[in-house]
Amino acid sequence: MQQLNVEQPPCFIHVTGTQRDKYIEFEFSIGDPELAVEMIMPVKAFEEFCAHHQVQHLSTDDFAKIEYDRMKWRFGQAGIRE
Template sequence: MQTSARVRERAFDRGFDITRRYVRFREHREDGFVEFDFSIGDPRLSVELVMPLREYRSFCHANRVIHLTRDEGEQLDFEESKWRYGQPGLSE
């Protein structure tokens, strides 16, 4: 398992660069569609997309994406939750 510092270095601290494209795989559904998040420049800013598996693979290849690991996805969720729900101790 990667340390949180390593996850942050790879996914967050690279600066905004439009040549970097990220995919966070969410689910391969029973109907053959893939749900995933796609971002350009910063994995914290993404759109949710759904497409058939074959098109998903072509999309990832054409965009030369960086596939986020499960640890990186969890770190994104953690960072988002701090903004959404606040961080204990900041207002106490």
């Protein structure tokens, strides 16, 4: 079977927390950091996952911008009332 040579879009993560120093909670996205899934993994698995996907860690500023956009999406623009 011939394998397609398709370029992998960039992958992003943002660590959101830890549990009992055993698990990492994070958001993972492919291509668009605004569309993410929440995940949790043991530390070793998380490290392997990040290496396998060659993830880019979102900065605190980048994540704050994404969260601000999410809030606008959920609640609408500030100052506009229905």
